[in-house]
Amino acid sequence: MDSLLLIRYGEIALKGKNRPFFERKLLQNIRTALKGLEPFKLDFRRGRYYVRIARENLHAAQKRLCCIFGIVSISTVFEADLDLEDISRKSLELIKQHCRPGMSFKVETKRPNKRFPYTSPQINTEVGAFIMQSGLDLSVDVHKPELLLTIEVRDEGAYIYTSRLRGPGGLPVGVSGRGLLLLSGGIDSPVAGWMALKRGIELEAIHFHSPPFTGEAALNKVVDLCQLLAEYGGRVRLHLVHFTDIQKEIRLRSPEEMAITIMRRYMMKIAERTAHRMKARVLYTGESLGQVSSQTLDNIAVIDNAVSLPVLRPLIGLDKDEITAIARKINSYDISTRPHEDCCTLFVPQHPSTRPSLERVQAAEEKLGEKELIEAALEKIEARVIYPAYFAALTNRNRESPF
Numbered sequence: 001m002d003s004l005l006l007i008r009y010g011e012i013a014l015k016g017k018n019r020p021f022f023e024r025k026l027l028q029n030i031r032t033a034l035k036g037l038e039p040f041k042l043d044f045r046r047g048r049y050y051v052r053i054a055r056e057n058l059h060a061a062q063k064r065l066c067c068i069f070g071i072v073s074i075s076t077v078f079e080a081d082l083d084l085e086d087i088s089r090k091s092l093e094l095i096k097q098h099c100r101p102g103m104s105f106k107v108e109t110k111r112p113n114k115r116f117p118y119t120s121p122q123i124n125t126e127v128g129a130f131i132m133q134s135g136l137d138l139s140v141d142v143h144k145p146e147l148l149l150t151i152e153v154r155d156e157g158a159y160i161y162t163s164r165l166r167g168p169g170g171l172p173v174g175v176s177g178r179g180l181l182l183l184s185g186g187i188d189s190p191v192a193g194w195m196a197l198k199r200g201i202e203l204e205a206i207h208f209h210s211p212p213f214t215g216e217a218a219l220n221k222v223v224d225l226c227q228l229l230a231e232y233g234g235r236v237r238l239h240l241v242h243f244t245d246i247q248k249e250i251r252l253r254s255p256e257e258m259a260i261t262i263m264r265r266y267m268m269k270i271a272e273r274t275a276h277r278m279k280a281r282v283l284y285t286g287e288s289l290g291q292v293s294s295q296t297l298d299n300i301a302v303i304d305n306a307v308s309l310p311v312l313r314p315l316i317g318l319d320k321d322e323i324t325a326i327a328r329k330i331n332s333y334d335i336s337t338r339p340h341e342d343c344c345t346l347f348v349p350q351h352p353s354t355r356p357s358l359e360r361v362q363a364a365e366e367k368l369g370e371k372e373l374i375e376a377a378l379e380k381i382e383a384r385v386i387y388p389a390y391f392a393a394l395t396n397r398n399r400e401s402p403f
């Protein structure tokens with residue numbers, strides 16, 4: 001037998017004339033997330049999405065949908081005709097699946113369909129009485145029920161459920177345009193990426209690595225982080241930049257206390273050029289004000305000066321504890337804390353400047369042959385499209401992109 005999922009959105013409801021655009025995007029993202037779980041039937045009716053899917057795929061579908069931005073909650077529902085008898089019968093059927101002997105329950109009705117000839121309290125009473133007469137060992141508790149049976153009487157039918165799974169909220173990925181995330185292997189930048197996705201950004205990622213000083217383990221970590229972000233974003237294109245020559249040059253030829261600032265400016269410049277190629281309109285980083293010496297206000301100003309694209313820092317006002325809590329929630333923490341060599345820590349100076357002067361930084365950069373270095377790095381960029389882990393088997397099997 002098939003199961004039916006009812007999916008609710010949140011902020012989209014507040015959109016005015018643009019609402020259909022948001023709704024269509026969410027429909028598309030839900031369909032994409034369910035690839036490989038066919039056959040399923042996806043419908044959109046009056047501000048709700050409905051997915052009919054084989055029962056054996058229900059759990060996988062719920063798990064995937066809980067990562068889709070725009071969704072606020074998901075319920076597995078029983079559908080009844082707009083008829084009190086059918087509603088009562090289906091309610092009993094559902095309650096039989098969830099109750100234990102001696103349990104207390106309550107019926108709660110929402111009735112946006114005002115043409116239905118019974119009021120919510122009448123439906124509660126009728127359905128409650130029908131369940132009590134069934135001979136099940138249950139009692140009614142309207143204050144603290146162990147089982148809450150909700151009935152929604154809508155224009156398109158009546159829907160009955162006992163629980164709601166929480167979705168991540170936010171806006172559907174893709175409604176806000178494309179952004180490029182500077183992704184290190186640390187805790188912060190994947191969280192920043194998740195927050196970008198949450199506001200509807202379609203994400204690409206750029207990572208700077210320094211072989212042979214950084215190895216395969218560091219790269220695998222970044223790929224795994226992209227795979228995780230792809231569970232929320234559908235897919236993530238990862239751009240890998242060979243950064244060794246630039247770092248060596250900076251270390252060799254510029255004042256030590258400016259090295260980190262200059263390195264960050266180079267990252268920004270390469271990221272901006274890549275963003276232009278990919279039609280990304282904004283850069284994202286995982287910086288948080290004052291977290292380390294390269295994240296002081298003065299450093300941020302000098303780093304931002306290197307590019308003209310907006311640089312968004314969704315973690316700017318968060319403490320490390322707060323960032324870590326999000327990392328745990330989205331499951332990036334365990335990947336981020338795997339040991340690895342980082343290209344920045346390898347070349348980090350003893351005393352980086354917290355108050356760099358833009359003029360002095362620019363003068364130092366002039367000695368570096370910036371153009372050639374950047375062009376050479378851009379030429380060697382390697383790009384990979386990374387899908388959620390559950391798509392890997394699918395794409396290998398079908399040898400075609402699920403998108």
Ligand code: ATP
Binds near residue numbers: 185187207
């Ligand atoms: P994270 O935990 O994200 O690595 P961090 O606390 O280690 O952050 P920094 O190393 O100062 O902080 O990096 C600040 C930001 O610069 C990162 O959040 C990321 O956006 C970017 N960044 C740093 N290193 C790299 C890298 N190797 N490749 C791409 N981006 C990087």
Ligand code: MG
Binds near residue numbers: 185186342344
């Ligand atoms: Mg880092």
